[in-house]
Amino acid sequence: xxxxxxxxxxxxxxxxxxxxxxxxxxxxxxxxxxxxxxxxxxxxxxxxxxxxxxxxxxxxxxxxxxxxxxxxxxxxxxxxxxxxxxxxxxxxxxxxxxxxxxxxxxxxxxxxxxxxxxxxxxxxxxxxxxxxxxxxxxxxxxxxxxxxxxxxxxxxxxxxxxxxxxxxxxxxxxxxxxxxxxxxxxxxxxxxxxxxxxxxxxxxxxxxxxxxxxxxxxxxxxxxxxxxxxxxxxxxxxxxxxxxxxxxxxxxxxxxxxxxxxxxxxxxxxxxxxxxxxxxxxxxxxxxxxxxxxxxxxxxxxxxxxxxxxxxxxxxxxxxxxxxxxxxxxxxxxxxxxxxxx
Numbered sequence: 001x002x003x004x005x006x007x008x009x010x011x012x013x014x015x016x017x018x019x020x021x022x023x024x025x026x027x028x029x030x031x032x033x034x035x036x037x038x039x040x041x042x043x044x045x046x047x048x049x050x051x052x053x054x055x056x057x058x059x060x061x062x063x064x065x066x067x068x069x070x071x072x073x074x075x076x077x078x079x080x081x082x083x084x085x086x087x088x089x090x091x092x093x094x095x096x097x098x099x100x101x102x103x104x105x106x107x108x109x110x111x112x113x114x115x116x117x118x119x120x121x122x123x124x125x126x127x128x129x130x131x132x133x134x135x136x137x138x139x140x141x142x143x144x145x146x147x148x149x150x151x152x153x154x155x156x157x158x159x160x161x162x163x164x165x166x167x168x169x170x171x172x173x174x175x176x177x178x179x180x181x182x183x184x185x186x187x188x189x190x191x192x193x194x195x196x197x198x199x200x201x202x203x204x205x206x207x208x209x210x211x212x213x214x215x216x217x218x219x220x221x222x223x224x225x226x227x228x229x230x231x232x233x234x235x236x237x238x239x240x241x242x243x244x245x246x247x248x249x250x251x252x253x254x255x256x257x258x259x260x261x262x263x264x265x266x267x268x269x270x271x272x273x274x275x276x277x278x279x280x281x282x283x284x285x286x287x288x289x290x291x292x293x294x295x296x297x298x299x300x301x302x303x304x305x306x307x308x309x310x311x312x313x314x315x316x317x318x319x320x321x322x323x324x325x326x327x328x329x330x331x332x333x334x335x336x337x338x339x340x341x342x
Contacts, residue, residue: 001028002085002099004202005071005219006183006193009210009240013037013069014062020212020219021071022052026320027216027280027304028099029073030332032084036095038190039066043092047084049326051333067210067240068193070185072097076326078133079146082126087149089156090123094186096152099215100200102135103179104295112137114176115150123153147178155184165189169196170235170248179296181230183213196235196248199255201300203229210240216304223312229305232257232298257298259290264302265309269339277319277336283307307337315340 005020007013017035025033033055034047044066046059052073055061072085086095102111115137119125127146128139136144154172162168165186173182173196181197193213195202205212205220205227212220217227230236230245233255237244247254264287271286272278284299291297310316321334 001075001101003027003029003073003215003219004097004099004181004183004213005215006069006185006195006213006238007210008068008191008193008238010067011209012065013067014064016212017069017071018052018056018062019221020214021073023221024214024216024219025052025073026333026335027218028075030334031076031326031330032074032079032081033072034084034086034097035061035064035069035071036086036088036185037064037066037069038185038187039064041187041190043088043095043185043187045086045088045095047081047086049081049084050330051325054330068185068190070095070097070183070193076332078326079127079129083146085148087127087146087152089152093156093188094152094159094184096148096155096182096184098148098151098180098182099202100178100180100198102147105177105179106135108177111147111150111176111178112139114154115145116140118150118153118157121157123157125149125153147176148182150176151182152184159186159188165192165194166235166237166244166246169194173198173248191239193238194236195230195238197230197232198248199232199296199298201229201298201304203227203301204236204238204243206241211238211243213238215300217308218304218311229257229301232296255296255298256293257301258292259287259298259302261302261306263287263290265306268303268306268310269315272316272337272339275338277338279334279336280304280307283337310337
């Protein structure tokens with residue numbers, strides 16, 4: 001899993017994005033980190049193998065210009081810095097980030113077919129590997145390619161065809177489906193962030209400066225006056241003062257977030273009451289039985305929201321562990337939670 005962040009507004013985006021990623025990277029990332037911004041029609045991108053602190057120290061990420069941008073912190077699944085997000089489409093036409101995995105669509109032939117179609121059309125992938133890795137699409141020449149690299153080119157290809165940035169990401173998500181949430185920015189529409197999600201988490205907050213998007217409300221500074229989850233199975237566009245939503249699927253195929261927060265809170269408190277500090281993965285298992293769905297379950301939203309509430313109320317304490325990083329010379333943060341003794 002990974003963590004994502006976006007900002008569009010009146011302030012410099014880069015410092016805001018790096019602060020947001022720092023606040024959430026220990027949830028599921030910290031191994032590969034990157035950022036992209038747009039300024040005066042130019043896309044700027046920096047990424048490293050390592051956590052947010054390394055991105056700050058090894059690059060000029062904090063100084064990238066522009067008031068719209070994306071940031072990402074990835075899980076430990078291999079590759080060099082080219083396997084970090086954001087992924088940049090042909091001719092620097094867009095930058096794309098995602099959180100999730102192929103999930104229920106593992107083995108679906110459409111993924112490899114779509115990746116090969118784009119390669120045959122002249123798209124050049126940067127995150128490739130000779131031979132197979134996991135469920136990444138395998139090309140005809142024997143290379144596999146990171147699925148998010150494919151999606152960046154797929155969205156760009158669809159945008160060239162239809163000219164509609166929301167329809168472009170909908171087209172790519174339906175052509176090559178995975179259990180993900182993705183967002184992109186493009187100089188052609190430099191005042192917006194566009195995205196879509198199946199069942200992985202993304203929420204949005206508003207303040208006087210603009211719109212903030214993240215995997216978890218823990219990414220937002222302070223206590224935002226207004227925030228909400230972007231509904232599952234939807235397409236969205238965020239500007240400084242507006243959030244637009246439309247269905248990814250036909251309305252009668254809408255996907256529900258069916259884990260109610262009261263029972264989720266009870267399940268998480270009961271799990272933590274055993275006394276051991278727990279990470280997000282363990283707490284997701286605790287609330288899993290509360291969903292009536294067998295696949296495409298919306299699990300992260302309730303866990304992240306309940307943890308945010310319990311921390312805000314002073315009932316849960318977050319601890320930051322240091323774990324092995326993506327290379328032997330690196331480390332990564334990992335958040336665990338325990339009940340506060342009363």
